[in-house]
Amino acid sequence: MSSTVDSPISSSKIQIHQLDRLAPRSAFLLFYAGHPPHQTMISSLSARHIARIARQQPLRLFSSQDSLVVTNVHEESGVAVLAMNRPPANSLSLELNEAISTSLKQIESNPKIQSVILASSNPTIFSAGLDITELISPSDERLPKFWNSLQQVYIDLYGSRLATVAAIQGHAPAAGCMLALACDYRIMHGGHGEEHLPTIGFNETQLGIAAPPWMGQLMVRTIGFRPAERALALGTLFPPSEALNAGVVDDVITEQSSSESNEVLKALLPEALQSQTSNPVMIKAYEEAACYAKIPPQARVASKLVTRSESLKEMQMTREDDTQHFCGFITHEVVQKNLMKYVEKMKQRGKAKKS
Numbered sequence: 001m002s003s004t005v006d007s008p009i010s011s012s013k014i015q016i017h018q019l020d021r022l023a024p025r026s027a028f029l030l031f032y033a034g035h036p037p038h039q040t041m042i043s044s045l046s047a048r049h050i051a052r053i054a055r056q057q058p059l060r061l062f063s064s065q066d067s068l069v070v071t072n073v074h075e076e077s078g079v080a081v082l083a084m085n086r087p088p089a090n091s092l093s094l095e096l097n098e099a100i101s102t103s104l105k106q107i108e109s110n111p112k113i114q115s116v117i118l119a120s121s122n123p124t125i126f127s128a129g130l131d132i133t134e135l136i137s138p139s140d141e142r143l144p145k146f147w148n149s150l151q152q153v154y155i156d157l158y159g160s161r162l163a164t165v166a167a168i169q170g171h172a173p174a175a176g177c178m179l180a181l182a183c184d185y186r187i188m189h190g191g192h193g194e195e196h197l198p199t200i201g202f203n204e205t206q207l208g209i210a211a212p213p214w215m216g217q218l219m220v221r222t223i224g225f226r227p228a229e230r231a232l233a234l235g236t237l238f239p240p241s242e243a244l245n246a247g248v249v250d251d252v253i254t255e256q257s258s259s260e261s262n263e264v265l266k267a268l269l270p271e272a273l274q275s276q277t278s279n280p281v282m283i284k285a286y287e288e289a290a291c292y293a294k295i296p297p298q299a300r301v302a303s304k305l306v307t308r309s310e311s312l313k314e315m316q317m318t319r320e321d322d323t324q325h326f327c328g329f330i331t332h333e334v335v336q337k338n339l340m341k342y343v344e345k346m347k348q349r350g351k352a353k354k355s
């Protein structure tokens, strides 16, 4: 038996072949059909259940509005998109970190996909870094779990078999910058006039904390020892042209979106990103991702291992110590005070902006 399901989140259709007999592979099947499912929702539905609903009515696998991450794959070009979707700022909570890791693994499990674009559904913020509210008066149970989920995102992105391209539409401070630096290629939007320049960098010292060694080393490996040493100490947030000069990003796009939407992007982008089909950062990110996807994968992955395996091994070896340091540091009275002050300032700024 074969049936077709219209998905409310895209115009494409999911072919369901003899779904009743494919119980353990149902999530896979849907994923291969171009609809990477939201992990928790899919795992709570049995294949039999899905097949029954599919015969009766359009199947709502997940709503793009309440998914922390939205994804889509384009098998023809071997490119996928994974976009963070946690309003208002894509700040990294435990749940967002887990969603990024899970979705990346799902995309990796499709052998037809060779590249992924890491993007944001927010046109002005790539990611605001760690969700600072996770750091204030945290519970003993959640804090290490939270930090572990961030370490895991780094390991998954930095060590991915996929070529990873960061489409940085807007701000990317601290752990937001880490996400971008863990990718293979970074394209940043040049901003809309001098007053609205997005920035990228490790600004931790400005918050009274220091980037952990693996994050600091990521910057060192990206821009070199001396510039990284200075940027880390000062907590420098680079505007686009400075980020390009320093090598924090590989490309800066200054042109405005055209009125014509790009046909491949229409097929590639998840619904939450359909407004970005004429966005020059997305277009460039797709071109770059498609270019990587054409390289023989074994050779591409082997070359990535040459530059990344040592630091990944080191990360695995020091992971537990890193978690202990982080939890000890964050729960220190002085650090807590600094963080509270910082959040207070952030809220005041938000209020002032709204009034």
Ligand SMILES: CCCCC/C=C\C/C=C\C/C=C/C(=O)SCCNC(=O)CCNC(=O)[C@H](O)C(C)(C)COP(=O)(O)OP(=O)(O)OC[C@H]1O[C@@H](n2cnc3c(N)ncnc32)[C@H](O)[C@@H]1OP(=O)(O)O
Pocket (backbone or CB within 6 Å): 088, 089, 091, 124, 125, 127, 128, 129, 130, 131, 132, 133, 171, 173, 174, 175, 176, 203, 204, 207, 209, 210, 211, 212, 213, 215, 325, 326, 329, 330, 346, 347, 349, 350, 351, 353
């Ligand atoms: C050896 C021992 C090692 C120990 C290591 C110890 C610690 C290391 C720690 C960690 C490394 C990583 C750290 C981090 O990532 S900390 C987070 C750093 N991020 C920031 O400082 C960014 C703060 N945000 C901003 O600057 C701005 O919001 C922005 C991103 C530039 C966007 O500006 P914009 O004007 O467009 O938006 P708003 O400012 O109005 O923000 C919208 C909305 O989002 C809320 N928000 C923003 N950022 C965060 C955040 N990081 N966490 C939680 N919430 C955030 C903001 O409050 C607004 O909310 P509102 O309710 O007012 O709408």
